[in-house]
Amino acid sequence: MENRDVMNNKDKLMQAAIDLIAERGYHGVTTQEIAAAAGLSEKTLFRHFGSKQNLLESAFDRYHYAAEMNDLFQGGLNGDVYEDLLRISRTYHEIMFRNRKMIKISIAEGHHLPGFRERTHQHPQQLKKLLIDYFTEMEKRGKVIHTDHEQTAVSFMLMHFGAFMNYIDATDTTVLNVSLEQMIQHSVQLWTRALSP
Amino acid sequence: MENRDVMNNKDKLMQAAIDLIAERGYHGVTTQEIAAAAGLSEKTLFRHFGSKQNLLESAFDRYHYAAEMNDLFQGGLNGDVYEDLLRISRTYHEIMFRNRKMIKISIAEGHHLPGFRERTHQHPQQLKKLLIDYFTEMEKRGKVIHTDHEQTAVSFMLMHFGAFMNYIDATDTTVLNVSLEQMIQHSVQLWTRALSP
DNA sequence: CATGACTGTCAGTGCTGACTGTCAATCGTC
DNA sequence: GACGATTGACAGTCAGCACTGACAGTCATG
Numbered sequence: 001m002e003n004r005d006v007m008n009n010k011d012k013l014m015q016a017a018i019d020l021i022a023e024r025g026y027h028g029v030t031t032q033e034i035a036a037a038a039g040l041s042e043k044t045l046f047r048h049f050g051s052k053q054n055l056l057e058s059a060f061d062r063y064h065y066a067a068e069m070n071d072l073f074q075g076g077l078n079g080d081v082y083e084d085l086l087r088i089s090r091t092y093h094e095i096m097f098r099n100r101k102m103i104k105i106s107i108a109e110g111h112h113l114p115g116f117r118e119r120t121h122q123h124p125q126q127l128k129k130l131l132i133d134y135f136t137e138m139e140k141r142g143k144v145i146h147t148d149h150e151q152t153a154v155s156f157m158l159m160h161f162g163a164f165m166n167y168i169d170a171t172d173t174t175v176l177n178v179s180l181e182q183m184i185q186h187s188v189q190l191w192t193r194a195l196s197p
Numbered sequence: 198m199e200n201r202d203v204m205n206n207k208d209k210l211m212q213a214a215i216d217l218i219a220e221r222g223y224h225g226v227t228t229q230e231i232a233a234a235a236g237l238s239e240k241t242l243f244r245h246f247g248s249k250q251n252l253l254e255s256a257f258d259r260y261h262y263a264a265e266m267n268d269l270f271q272g273g274l275n276g277d278v279y280e281d282l283l284r285i286s287r288t289y290h291e292i293m294f295r296n297r298k299m300i301k302i303s304i305a306e307g308h309h310l311p312g313f314r315e316r317t318h319q320h321p322q323q324l325k326k327l328l329i330d331y332f333t334e335m336e337k338r339g340k341v342i343h344t345d346h347e348q349t350a351v352s353f354m355l356m357h358f359g360a361f362m363n364y365i366d367a368t369d370t371t372v373l374n375v376s377l378e379q380m381i382q383h384s385v386q387l388w389t390r391a392l393s394p
Numbered sequence: 395c396a397t398g399a400c401t402g403t404c405a406g407t408g409c410t411g412a413c414t415g416t417c418a419a420t421c422g423t424c
Numbered sequence: 425g426a427c428g429a430t431t432g433a434c435a436g437t438c439a440g441c442a443c444t445g446a447c448a449g450t451c452a453t454g
Contacts, residue, residue, distance in 0.1 A: 024308075025225075025305065025306070026225075027222060027223075027224030031413085041432050041433075042412090042413090044431060046414080047430085051412080052412065108305050125373075128373060147383075147387070152383070152387065155360075155384040155387060158373075159352060159359055161362065162356055162362065165358065166358065176351045177347070177351075178347065178351045183348065186351075187348075187352040190391040194387040194388065195387075228443080239442090240403080244400085244401085248443080249441095249443090
């Protein structure tokens with residue numbers, strides 16, 4: 001099964017590239033280091049991808065992460081604002097954490113690769129729309145007060161984005177002395193109170 | 198006044214370094230480019246700083262931004278939760294925006310320079326303490342409900358940090374279709390409601 | 395005018411890093 | 425065993441970049 005192995009090696013290289021570039025930046029990592037981290041030779045790297053740029057682009061293409069958030073609102077929400085917001089928050093952080101390296105790269109070197117920013121922006125756009133629809137529905141049901149739901153959704157998302165950024169480096173957990181799970185629970189309590197009629 | 202000019206040239210170089218490194222990263226900028234952006238020769242750069250590393254470190258030393266937040270709570274707050282939170286939020290964003298380039302560098306290349314992280318972390322630590330004290334005082338006065346003030350402060354700060362990160366690149370203002378000022382006003386309204394007795 | 399502080403030009407060094415070419419080895423398939 | 429596909433070891437090219445040395449020019453000060 002040579003085809004299987006090729007894919008495995010390509011994947012190894014792309015994964016190594018993502019790991020290292022996320023930590024040290026595109027210019028901070030050499031092709032030798034990437035190949036070594038993948039357990040392969042530098043020659044193989046260039047045979048598969050032709051260039052360092054193309055390696056990163058291919059990695060970004062393969063490990064796209066948009067559209068994951070879709071599933072979130074397919075069932076799972078039960079109409080209790082506190083529980084729903086909690087569930088949304090946790091899912092958000094799961095997805096963000098799973099893709100934290102790509103996100104870090106996209107933020108740090110978005111200007112290097114065309115299309116990076118666009119793809120990483122699909123994701124929040126989508127979540128915003130879903131949140132707005134949720135708030136609108138809950139307002140109809142009399143479960144939340146009337147607000148500018150777009151603004152509310154944006155503030156809610158920015159809070160969790162800030163939390164994500166803060167916890168993206170594991171060593172930084174001590175910065176604010178509060179665990180992510182604590183922060184999620186407490187903030188959702190506050191938001192529930194702010195929105196409850 | 199040769200001394201004056203020396204300082205001007207050193208400042209020019211440090212400022213150029215900050216500008217360029219914030220945009221393209223430490224390894225994405227050459228000493229030639231920095232010197233050219235400062236309108237000086239590369240030779241002068243090395244005469245003053247000896248190395249590229251030392252240039253960045255010197256720049257970071259000079260343009261430290263911690264302790265700015267102190268002034269915020271020295272007077273200016275009047276006991277009206279909505280107005281106070283509004284004022285705090287705006288001051289926070291002013292300070293963060295003014296130092297956005299240093300912050301970007303510190304986030305992207307914190308591992309390169311020892312002491313970067315520590316200094317950029319003084320700042321939020323300080324704000325957190327001040328916020329906790331403020332909430333405690335307001336609770337005594339019966340202006341806000343009892344919460345875990347530390348958690349509340351952290352969530353509040355993370356929300357604004359997320360907003361700051363989102364608006365740090367001017368081109369990104371369209372991502373969420375909401376201006377920073379709108380976001381500040383709306384979010385503070387929500388928080389005031391969440392905390393009001 | 396002499397001096398000292400600062401700067402630019404130019405040429406150059408040494409290293410690193412992206413990328414290539416050649417050849418041999420491995421390994422699964424027919 | 426022949427073959428194709430994949431890979432590694434090795435040597436090497438070439439450009440870019442951090443950094444240096446030598447020399448001359450400018451300019452304010454005494």
